[in-house]
Amino acid sequence: MTPSLSRERCPRHVAIIMDGNGRWASLRGLPRSAGHKAGVDALRRAVKAAADFGIEFLTIYSFSSENWSRPEAEISFLLDLLRRFVRQDVAELHGAGVKIRIIGSRENLEPAMIALLDDAERLTRENSKLNLVVAFNYGSRQEISRAVSAIVAKAQAGEISAGEISPDLISQHLDTAGLPDPDLLIRTGAEQRISNFLLWQSAYTEFVFVKEFWPDFTAEIFARALEEYRQRDRRFGGIEAQTA
Numbered sequence: 001m002t003p004s005l006s007r008e009r010c011p012r013h014v015a016i017i018m019d020g021n022g023r024w025a026s027l028r029g030l031p032r033s034a035g036h037k038a039g040v041d042a043l044r045r046a047v048k049a050a051a052d053f054g055i056e057f058l059t060i061y062s063f064s065s066e067n068w069s070r071p072e073a074e075i076s077f078l079l080d081l082l083r084r085f086v087r088q089d090v091a092e093l094h095g096a097g098v099k100i101r102i103i104g105s106r107e108n109l110e111p112a113m114i115a116l117l118d119d120a121e122r123l124t125r126e127n128s129k130l131n132l133v134v135a136f137n138y139g140s141r142q143e144i145s146r147a148v149s150a151i152v153a154k155a156q157a158g159e160i161s162a163g164e165i166s167p168d169l170i171s172q173h174l175d176t177a178g179l180p181d182p183d184l185l186i187r188t189g190a191e192q193r194i195s196n197f198l199l200w201q202s203a204y205t206e207f208v209f210v211k212e213f214w215p216d217f218t219a220e221i222f223a224r225a226l227e228e229y230r231q232r233d234r235r236f237g238g239i240e241a242q243t244a
Contacts, residue, residue, distance in 0.1 A: 009230045011183035013057035014050065015198055020189030020213030033077050038215035040085055049219035051130045053226065057179060058132055061197050065139030083116060090120045097129025103175035104138030133179065140199035147173035176201055184229045188214045206232050
């Protein structure tokens with residue numbers, strides 16, 4: 001059962017770095033693949049809890065552009081997990097009113113994988129219960145580079161002038177265009193860094209780092225992070241605290 005939580009000062013957008021699958025498995029004498037499988041179960045719990053808590057946007061860091069440097073067998077397993085999640089869970093998420101959006105580069109992905117991601121977005125496009133944003137093949141520096149390249153190309157074509165370049169314009173060219181910046185970023189596994197995730201978007205995000213590994217993530221841990229967020233004074237560079 002999802003714990004009850006007051007929606008007063010509840011974040012509108014929560015981002016999660018799901019860290020610790022491998023260490024969780026290692027401590028139990030299990031292969032890393034067992035940790036990744038347990039991590040999918042934790043993801044299901046997190047999505048349900050986010051919807052129950054009334055969060056509008058949940059962004060998860062599922063596969064980074066740097067993850068391609070992992071052993072080939074692990075990459076293959078992770079991609080297979082993603083395929084199974086999309087095939088098995090998207091219909092259920094669709095039934096629950098979840099809208100799915102995939103961010104990250106689709107260059108060099110297999111056509112079958114691109115089609116799978118496109119289908120998940122297309123099926124859930126009209127839903128409004130919860131926006132689930134999946135960062136796949138995503139790296140924030142790479143995202144910003146793509147945005148700058150697109151803006152430069154428009155400037156060279158005479159579509160915009162240098163004087164029109166602004167933070168808002170850059171935001172409009174990021175993968176997250178149209179999404180609110182995250183109010184809260186949670187990272188599991190006790191590490192305290194954001195690992196090339198939503199660097200531009202997290203300028204005023206509150207960070208909560210929890211010691212539990214991702215496979216152990218529960219609605220109770222989620223609620224604890226939300227409660228910590230509610231204790232923060234968000235001033236956005238000003239003097240008085242502002243709500244999310």
